[in-house]
Amino acid sequence: MRSVTKQTITQAFLDYCADGTDPRLKFVLESLVGHLHDFARETELTHAEWRKGIELLTKAGEISTPERNEFILLSDVLGLSSLVDMVHSPDDATNSSVLGPFHILGAPDLPVGGDLKQDNDGPTVAVSGRVTDKAGQPIEGAVLEIWQTADNGLYSNQDASQPDYNLRCRMTVGADGRYAFTTVRPAPYTVPDDGPVGELLHATGRHPWRPSHLHFIVVAEGYRTLVTEVFPDDDPWLDQDAVFGVREDLVMHYREQSDPAAAPAGLEAANRLTNPYYTVDFDFVLAAET
Amino acid sequence: MRSVTKQTITQAFLDYCADGTDPRLKFVLESLVGHLHDFARETELTHAEWRKGIELLTKAGEISTPERNEFILLSDVLGLSSLVDMVHSPDDATNSSVLGPFHILGAPDLPVGGDLKQDNDGPTVAVSGRVTDKAGQPIEGAVLEIWQTADNGLYSNQDASQPDYNLRCRMTVGADGRYAFTTVRPAPYTVPDDGPVGELLHATGRHPWRPSHLHFIVVAEGYRTLVTEVFPDDDPWLDQDAVFGVREDLVMHYREQSDPAAAPAGLEAANRLTNPYYTVDFDFVLAAET
Secondary structure (H helix, E strand, C coil): CCCCCCCHHHHHHHHCCCCCCCCHHHHHHHHHHHHHHHHHHHHHCHHHHHHHHHHHHHHHHHCEEEEEEEHHHHHHCHHHHHHHHCCCCCCCCCCCCCCCCCCCCCEEEECCCCEECCCCHHHEEEEEEEECCCCECCHHHHHEEEEECCCCCCCHHHHHCCCCCCCEEEEEECCEEEEEEECCCCCCEECCCHHHHHHHHHHHCCCCCEEECEEEEEEECECCCCEEEEEEECCCCCCCCCCCCHHHEEECEEEEEEEHHHHCCCCCCHHHHCEEEEEEEECEEEEEEC | CCCCCCHHHHHHHHHHCCCCCHHHHHHHHHHHHHHHHHHHHCCCCCHHHHHHHHHHHHHHHHECCCCEEHHHHHHHCHHHHHHHHHHHCCCCCCCCCCCCCCCCCCCCCCCCCCEECCCCCCEEEEEEEEECCCCCCCCCCCEEEEEEEECCCHHHHHCCCCCCCEEEEEEEEECCCCEEEEEEEECCECCCCCCHHHHHHHHCCCEEEECCCEEEECCCCCCCCCEEEECCCCCCCHHHHHCCCHHHEECCCCCEEEHHHCCCCCCCHHCCCCCCEEEEEEECCCCECC
């Protein structure tokens, strides 16, 4: 287009897309490029600012490895990752939340009531609840994948001092839909802030903390897979999660207990519940597959 | 923010920015993140599409080197680079256009009238014109940096067979504001399409061609530096520049000549003007520094 101007360039971009372009791809690009152009026009983005942005992306490429993806972190701290979760969270079911970069495949099975804490230091928590459909009916055979940090705020794959698969398991629920396990209370931690995304956080006076959480993936035949996290209601970072992962329905109450009899029935570690310990109740509500 | 929703997340992001944040940075981020969130909501961006985008950026990081920046290329083919140019082009002065990745420092001086073509193959072009202010007054002492491709569509720093600084020079104009030189006609070429940006071009049925052009940077004290390119009006890719660099006022007419007397006066290579050769006239109008 010979006479491209700041008013016509968005249409020029669309005109470049060939007729055979996948309609969904074209729709996504139309929205993306339209917003990108509006952004540049609205801000009258300077060449120096444009270079800053290119530098941020270039540095993000340089610091990324198979274990650390700075582009995902950028998406996380800008709220994009969480927004994609929210856009696809079905109504009246448990909200999804960020998968995060620390999930690994192959965690061992743990029976309902099993002990995930083992030799880990830190406060003991008995976590239990049910997996149900929207009508409150238990979903037999639902499988939970569970993973979390140790007391030092590190996941097993970040910390050579932890055994492989420490604080990771798969649990299959029975006809009553109940899950239960004992574990250590997870700790808050920071997202990596030694790269270009950290620079952006620092420039805007933001901290890199995430509130402590337990990760869950809940899978059941005929239901939408739920990827989520649950947070304790007394975490100091609950209202300021660096990656916007907290939803009202994902906040649970850690109840301090002194009487072992207050624990859910059938815990493998029942006789090792130290005084005090905590109980936590949280139900997962799955939406039917559409 | 505990109750973050798809409606409140944009405000939550803004609330995270500390009071002391540089106001311009906050304004730019407010626009950027607002548009990014609108994009995700409008398209109901799926997790699979989000992953595609992360993959594109990750691959762009992997293929980038100090000599090849795939993020700049992405900005170019989405029209962002050209839009930043256009947003800052002053009215009534020559339009700016993309700098491109092939500019290098240290090109040798060539006097007005000098021969840049030397031993290069291809049609000879006599290029001339004036550097003026908006009132048409010559700007004495203005310096032009000029660079271009050889007849094979490659710049000297892309092609080991070309001498260093082949088809690159600096030229300082005198009191009349005139510049003139003989050179070879530059050739159209393709932007690199073997990376993730190429995949995007292919997926939308776009070609990677740029119309042939001469690059200029024009610098003069008291005036805004002009970074631009000029294009021949008969180039086959003129209306479909892959990076949206063409502006109406940057298109010039290559006049075929058979009579050496039709060349501008004072050319060093005047007696080597083969039949036919081309003349091209193009004036640069600079805006005063503000």
